Amino acid sequence: MHSGILYSTAQALREILMSLVGVPLLVDIIMTVICATILLLIMATSALVFTLGERKICAFIQVRIGPNRVGPGGLLQSVADMIKLMDKEDIVPRGIDKWLWVLSPILLLVPSALIYAFFPFDDGVILADVNVGLFLLIAITSQTVLPFLMGGYASNSKYSLIGGMRTVAQMLGYEVPMVFALMGIVMLTGSLKMSAIVEAQSNVWFIVLQPLAFLIYIVTALVESNRPPFNLVEGESEIIAGPFTEYTGMRWALFFLAEFSNLMCIGILTTTLFLGGWHGPDFLPGFAWFWIKTFICVLFYQWVGWTFPRLRIDTMLSFGWKVLLPIALVNVLLTGVGIYIYNIM
Amino acid sequence: MAQTEKFVLNMGPQHPSTHGVLQVQVELDGENIVGATPVMGYLHRGIEKLMESRTYVQCVPYTDRLDYVSAMNNNLGFCMAVEKLANIEVPRRAEYIRVICAELNRIASHHVFIGSLTNDLGSATGMIYAFRDREKILDLFNIICGARMTAHYIRIGGVAADAQEEFLRDTQKFIDYVPAMLDEYDRIFTGNEIFQARMQNTSIITKEDALKYSMSGPNIRASGIDYDIRKIDKYGAYGDFDFEIPLGKQGDNWDRYIVRLKEIQQSANIIQQALDNLPEGPYMAKVPKVLKPPKGDAYHRVENTRGELGFYIVSDGSTKPYRVHIRRPSIVNLQALDTMCRGMLLADAVTAFATIDPLMGEVDC
Amino acid sequence: MGTYFEIDKLELLKAQFDTAEFDAEANEPAIYIGKEQLLDLMKVLRETPTYSFDRMSCLTAVDYKEYFEMVYCLYSRRFDKWVTVKVKLDHDNPEVESMTQIWEGTNFEERETYDLMGIKFLHHPDLRRILMPDNYDGHPLQKDFVPLEPRIEGGVLTWHKQKSSS
Numbered sequence: 001m002h003s004g005i006l007y008s009t010a011q012a013l014r015e016i017l018m019s020l021v022g023v024p025l026l027v028d029i030i031m032t033v034i035c036a037t038i039l040l041l042i043m044a045t046s047a048l049v050f051t052l053g054e055r056k057i058c059a060f061i062q063v064r065i066g067p068n069r070v071g072p073g074g075l076l077q078s079v080a081d082m083i084k085l086m087d088k089e090d091i092v093p094r095g096i097d098k099w100l101w102v103l104s105p106i107l108l109l110v111p112s113a114l115i116y117a118f119f120p121f122d123d124g125v126i127l128a129d130v131n132v133g134l135f136l137l138i139a140i141t142s143q144t145v146l147p148f149l150m151g152g153y154a155s156n157s158k159y160s161l162i163g164g165m166r167t168v169a170q171m172l173g174y175e176v177p178m179v180f181a182l183m184g185i186v187m188l189t190g191s192l193k194m195s196a197i198v199e200a201q202s203n204v205w206f207i208v209l210q211p212l213a214f215l216i217y218i219v220t221a222l223v224e225s226n227r228p229p230f231n232l233v234e235g236e237s238e239i240i241a242g243p244f245t246e247y248t249g250m251r252w253a254l255f256f257l258a259e260f261s262n263l264m265c266i267g268i269l270t271t272t273l274f275l276g277g278w279h280g281p282d283f284l285p286g287f288a289w290f291w292i293k294t295f296i297c298v299l300f301y302q303w304v305g306w307t308f309p310r311l312r313i314d315t316m317l318s319f320g321w322k323v324l325l326p327i328a329l330v331n332v333l334l335t336g337v338g339i340y341i342y343n344i345m
Numbered sequence: 346m347a348q349t350e351k352f353v354l355n356m357g358p359q360h361p362s363t364h365g366v367l368q369v370q371v372e373l374d375g376e377n378i379v380g381a382t383p384v385m386g387y388l389h390r391g392i393e394k395l396m397e398s399r400t401y402v403q404c405v406p407y408t409d410r411l412d413y414v415s416a417m418n419n420n421l422g423f424c425m426a427v428e429k430l431a432n433i434e435v436p437r438r439a440e441y442i443r444v445i446c447a448e449l450n451r452i453a454s455h456h457v458f459i460g461s462l463t464n465d466l467g468s469a470t471g472m473i474y475a476f477r478d479r480e481k482i483l484d485l486f487n488i489i490c491g492a493r494m495t496a497h498y499i500r501i502g503g504v505a506a507d508a509q510e511e512f513l514r515d516t517q518k519f520i521d522y523v524p525a526m527l528d529e530y531d532r533i534f535t536g537n538e539i540f541q542a543r544m545q546n547t548s549i550i551t552k553e554d555a556l557k558y559s560m561s562g563p564n565i566r567a568s569g570i571d572y573d574i575r576k577i578d579k580y581g582a583y584g585d586f587d588f589e590i591p592l593g594k595q596g597d598n599w600d601r602y603i604v605r606l607k608e609i610q611q612s613a614n615i616i617q618q619a620l621d622n623l624p625e626g627p628y629m630a631k632v633p634k635v636l637k638p639p640k641g642d643a644y645h646r647v648e649n650t651r652g653e654l655g656f657y658i659v660s661d662g663s664t665k666p667y668r669v670h671i672r673r674p675s676i677v678n679l680q681a682l683d684t685m686c687r688g689m690l691l692a693d694a695v696t697a698f699a700t701i702d703p704l705m706g707e708v709d710c
Numbered sequence: 711m712g713t714y715f716e717i718d719k720l721e722l723l724k725a726q727f728d729t730a731e732f733d734a735e736a737n738e739p740a741i742y743i744g745k746e747q748l749l750d751l752m753k754v755l756r757e758t759p760t761y762s763f764d765r766m767s768c769l770t771a772v773d774y775k776e777y778f779e780m781v782y783c784l785y786s787r788r789f790d791k792w793v794t795v796k797v798k799l800d801h802d803n804p805e806v807e808s809m810t811q812i813w814e815g816t817n818f819e820e821r822e823t824y825d826l827m828g829i830k831f832l833h834h835p836d837l838r839r840i841l842m843p844d845n846y847d848g849h850p851l852q853k854d855f856v857p858l859e860p861r862i863e864g865g866v867l868t869w870h871k872q873k874s875s876s
Contacts, residue, residue, distance in 0.1 A: 062473040158354050162376070162691070228467060229539055237362035237465040237695045309539050310467025312692045313376055386841040393826070394850050559766060559815025577790065578712065644768055644783045644794070655768045657781060668851075670770035670781075676818050709841055 004123040004278075004286045035127050039116040047260040051078040054260075054302055061306045085256075088249035096246070097154035104151035105247065105254035111143040112261040119268050120198050122278045122287040133194035134186065137269075138179060141224060144262070145171040148233060151255075152243035163242025166313060167233045170223055173320035178220035180328035181213040184335040185273055198277035205276040212331040214274045216324050221270065223320075225262040227301055229308035230316060237310075267297035351379060354691075358387045362465045362695045365705030367679075371686065371694055378694055381686035383679050388709035396669040401427050401501060401636045404666065409495035411671065412707040414457045415650040417443075417450035417486075420499035425580060426645035426656035427501050431638035438626040439503035440582035445516065445619045446489070446498060448612040452523075453482040454650035455605045455612075462602065462699040463534055466543055471534055478526050481519055488512045501636065503629035517620055523613040530606065544599040548685040548697040551596060558680045562652025564701060567604045568596030574648035586618045598693075601700040637664055651675050651702055671710060675703040712790035714738045719761070727751055740781075740794035748797050749807040755784060755793065756812050762788050766813040769820065771799075771827040773853045778804045778829060799829065808834035826851040845869065 010031070017027045052067070052075065059066025067074035092098075117127040118137050130136060145167050152164020186192060188209060189200040200206075207214045223230040234242040244255045271277060271293040280289030311319075354371045357363035366387035372380035392411065396404045408419040421443055428435060435443075456479035463471025483493040489512045490498040490505055498505050534540050550560070555568040565572050573590045575583045591607035593600025638660040646655035652674025659668040678701055685697040717734060720741060724730045729744030730751065743751050755763045763784035772779045778799040785792055799806055808831035809816040820831045821840040828849035831837055839846065846869055848855060858869040 058470075062470045063477060064473060158352065162354075231467070232692075235467060235692070237467060238692050240361060306468075306470050308468060309463065309471070309537065309543065310692070311539055312543055312690060314690060315542055386839075386843070389841040391850055394855075556764065557814045559813060572787065642781070646767065653767065655783070657768050657770055657783070659772055668772045670768065670772075672768040672770075672819075676822070677815060680815055680818050 004125065006122045006285075006287050007124040010125070032127070036117075039127065040113060043113060043116060043261050043264075044257070046264045047257045048078040048082070050260045050263060050298070051081060051256075053298075057299065057302050058306050061303065082253070085253040086250055090251065091248045093156065093246050095156045097156070100150045100154035101246075102251075104147045104154060104243070105251045105258075107150070108144060108147035108258045109254055109261075111140045112258045112265060115140050115265055118194050120194050120272060120277055121290055122285070124195075125287065126195055129193060129195050132192045134182060134192045134197065137194075138175075138182070141265070142171060142175050144224075144258070148243045151247070155243065155246040157246050159239040159241075159245045160243050162239050163233050163235075163245070166235075166239075167226075167243070169313070169317060170230070170232060170320070173317045174220045174223040174324070177216055177320060177324035177328040178224070180325065180332055181210075181216035181220065182273065183328075183332050184210045184213045187332070187335050187339060194272065198272060198279070201276040202279055205274060205279075207274040210274065210331070210335070212327060212334070216328050216331070217270065217274065219324060220320075221266040222301065222304065223316075225266050225301075226259065227263065227266075228305040229310050231305075231310060232313055232316065235310055263298060263301060264294065266301065267294040270297045349375070356694070356698075357384075363698060364461060364703060367698070367703060367705055367708070369682065369694070369698065371691070373691065376691050378686045378689050378691065381683050381694060383682050385676070385679075385705070385708050388705045390710070392710050393669050393671060396666055398665065400664045401638070401666060404669065405500060406495070406497045409497050410706055411673065411710065412454075412649060412651065412654075412675070412704045413494055414704060415450045415454040416494060416496045417446040417499060418647060418649045419654065420497065421447050421581070422645065422647040422649065422654045423656050424499050424501045425647060426643055426658050427636075427638065429645050430641065430643040430658055430660055431501075431636060433502050433630050433632060435503055435581075435630055436627045437582070437624045438507075439628045439630070441619050441623050442504050442508045442628060443499055444582045444586070445508070445616050446486075446496070446504075448615050448619075449482050449485060449516070449519075450496075451612045451650050452609050453479045455609050456482070458605055458699075458702050459530065459534070459602075462696070463540075465695045465699040466540065468534075468540075474529065474533060481522070485512060485515055485519065488515060500629070502632035503627070507628045508623075513620060513623070516616065520613050520617050520620070523609065527606065527610060535603075535606070541599065543692070543696060544602060544700075545597060546595075547598050547693045548689055548700065549595055549597045550681055550685060554681060554684055555596060558677070558684075560652065560678050560681055561674050562649065562678070563604045563608060564601060564652065564678050564681070566590060567593035567600040569593055574646055574653055578646070580645075580647060582619070583615075585622070586615045588615050588618075598696050598700045601702075605702075635664055637662060646672065649674055651704065651707065652678060673707045673710060675705075675707040676710075679703050679708060712785065712792050715791050715793040723751070723754070726754070738792070738794070740796045742796050742798065745797050745799060745806050748795070749811065751795065752782070752809065752812050755795075761791075762786050763791070763793060764788070766809060766816050766819075769809065769816050769823065771804075771823050771829050771851075773827065773851065775801070775853055777801050778827065780806055780823075780829065782809070804829040805832060806830075807832050808837075810834055825849070828852060843867065843869070 014027060014031060017030055021027055056066045067077035070076040070080045115137055118133050120126040148167040149164040152160040185197060185206055189197050226233050244252055247255060271290060275293045278286035278290040351372055351374050354373050356371055357368035358366035363369065368384040370382045370384060371378055392407050396407055405420055405423060408423040409416040411419045456475045460472040460475035486496050487493050489508060490496050550568050552568050552570055555565045555570055569592055571590055571592060576590055588611045591604050591611065593604050640660055640662040642659040644655055644657045646653050654674055655672030657670040658666050661667040682697065682701060686694045720732050723741065727743060727747050729747050731742045732739040755761050763786045765785040765787060766782060767785045768783040770781050772781060778801060780797040780799060782795040797806060806829060808820055810820060811833055818840060820834055821838060823829055824831060824837055825839040825842050826849055848858060856872065859872050861868055861870055
């Protein structure tokens with residue numbers, strides 16, 4: 001049914017397990033555990049790769065050299081960073097809401113790890129191909145706002161609180177246009193299933209059919225992942241680091257990890273929803289195309305981030321409500337009309 | 346019952362965007378500012394008091410530490426005040442070299458302004474570009490006097506050493522680079538939509554307010570008031586050069602930025618003229634080894650990068666000044682901060698700090 | 711450099727204010743005025759159209775051990791003229807009218823003069839210390855100033871007289 005190296009490897013593994021264990025349910029459980037572990041590993045490695053990548057790319061944009069001391073050409077810099085972060089003193093400020101404060105970074109990591117289950121990495125390679133995939137995905141990503149607000153409230157710091165409040169405001173302002181923009185894709189595909197969305201792009205990518213939705217999605221994705229120029233939540237020149245001002249060491253590293261995981265998420269989502277997912281010419285396997293596209297997307301988001309100054313909160317919110325939302329609605333209308341005309345022809 | 350209340354947010358002295366150790370107590374209603382009170386003194390070193398126990402020559406290095414990003418201008422102000430007090434005639438060549446250095450330093454200081462402004466607006470990339478170009482000027486200072494920031498190059502009676510061929514050549518090279526540099530800034534910052542949206546029509550200082558708060562320097566010129574000591578007093582060799590005073594229209598953050606950008610162009614213009622007409626001759630007047638100005642007092646002001654820098658010196662006829670008072674533009678300009686921030690958003694406060702361009706070494710003295 | 715205020719105008723002022731004095735021999739004579747008439751003189755200097763000294767360029771004080779002297783350097787943008795006004799103040803109780811009543815921009819400079827020199831400005835809107843710590847006792851620019859010793863007591867920075875051994 002499916003082709004591709006990853007899929008056939010998984011099938012082979014399943015057969016070996018089947019012959020060893022014999023119980024189908026048990027094999028399913030083992031396979032799921034293996035897949036989840038691989039996904040978590042991808043997430044952790046991507047954080048390592050992206051820290052270095054981000055610093056090197058940012059250095060390139062800023063006419064600097066970037067990290068070049070640890071390992072050959074600074075390749076081990078993120079390992080050194082990781083060791084440093086683990087080694088740091090865990091400072092718990094006075095007057096905080098202890099439970100909320102401790103839970104916030106952990107809870108933040110949950111949604112950003114969970115959505116990896118819905119990404120089709122290759123033909124048939126998707127951990128949970130549920131029939132409401134896109135819907136679930138949006139629902140889960142919008143949960144990231146809660147830990148931010150929790151951390152902001154529990155830190156008992158004014159900077160954190162302002163940051164937490166800003167998260168809520170921008171989530172409300174930008175989740176709606178994003179959903180409406182993605183509506184166009186759902187209308188074209190006729191399904192919310194992630195694999196079906198990729199399948200529908202086997203001939204024409206949705207970036208061609210849905211250019212408006214693509215532009216809206218780029219903007220809203222930057223907001224969702226708190227990337228500059230929309231990083232108001234941690235706008236360091238105003239509110240220092242927003243919700244995670246009061247966190248140190250590994251707790252802070254969890255925020256950091258979530259941030260990079262989110263960055264990769266929006267890269268993967270852009271690839272999956274608009275750039276044809278794992279589709280590509282045959283000389284490379286599907287998953288290679290998938291990662292190439294993802295990295296190009298991430299590079300693009302970093303490029304944008306290191307070029308523009310930060311927006312102000314009022315400009316940003318009015319842009320979301322007054323510009324993006326109407327455009328997204330027009331896009332839904334145009335898509336409907338387009339489908340109608342296509343069907344008539 | 347749910348209710349809202351105002352709260353005070355401390356920005357600084359340890360905060361990523363306050364310049365140096367400025368503390369601003371911002372009173373907030375949500376994200377809206379209803380008041381801003383600057384609190385100073387974290388860098389107070391008592392320079393005025395220290396100068397009372399040093400000889401006139403020993404005082405000059407202290408002026409480097411006032412406004413440490415435009416040290417040459419401060420040296421110039423103090424030296425000219427002492428020269429006025431002791432009636433010392435400065436050679437023409439020294440005056441020209443002083444102008445070259447002061448204007449180079451003005452450009453370097455505006456680089457710091459642009460850098461910190463863009464950084465405060467959330468674009469760290471801009472800072473690196475501005476500081477990269479500032480480095481070129483600091484290297485020039487390194488050639489001429491061996492120091493990069495706290496130069497102590499302008500001395501009482503002239504300058505510490507003659508301008509070498511190498512310095513003049515490299516300065517010319519830098520001046521030739523200025524148009525390309527400004528063009529690059531235009532492409533990175535000035536033309537940026539977000540940059541414009543955040544700066545235009547924010548933190549407006551009207552003409553009346555600018556006069557009321559005795560502001561000076563680019564800040565008052567951005568409000569449309571033609572007030573530049575270089576043009577008014579024509580101190581030193583400034584009378585010889587032809588340059589324009591860029592003026593703003595309405596005194597918002599954008600005007601303050603544009604005025605400084607244009608000033609870089611004008612400074613380069615002045616340097617070019619000074620380089621072309623650099624007279625030959627001595628670079629130092631005959632100043633007695635033990636300088637004892639006659640009894641009396643003198644006030645002299647120069648146009649620092651930040652505005653009107655004045656030195657009031659009282660001499661009791663001994664080798665040490667009896668009293669030195671420094672009229673620092675930064676501290677006077679800071680009075681407008683409350684007016685600038687009121688009614689704006691929190692993010693605008695940061696822009697306001699940046700465009701008013703206070704330097705804590707000078708504010709706290 | 712702008713020129714100094716003409717002698718004949720100084721004579722006019724002297725006729726108008728009985729405590730006004732100046733040294734006609736000096737190169738750039740400063741007007742000395744009694745502190746009661748300072749505010750009136752300044753108002754005249756600022757508001758008379760033929761004077762219009764609209765900028766308080768420098769405001770400071772000098773400690774001459776027997777007395778304090780306030781120094782005001784005024785500049786007229788319109789006529790490009792300078793004038794220096796000086797007021798002698800009692801050393802034990804230095805008090806003078808605040809110039810913020812005429813030039814609002816002297817606020818911080820007066821606070822600084824109060825902080826470092828100990829001169830009290832009457833009718834100043836917000837006369838607090840500006841550079842020194844709020845709980846500091848003493849004014850550093852006075853000639854007989856002895857620095858205080860910082861000590862931390864109960865988490866609070868306090869200031870104490872130094873032992874007289876040195």
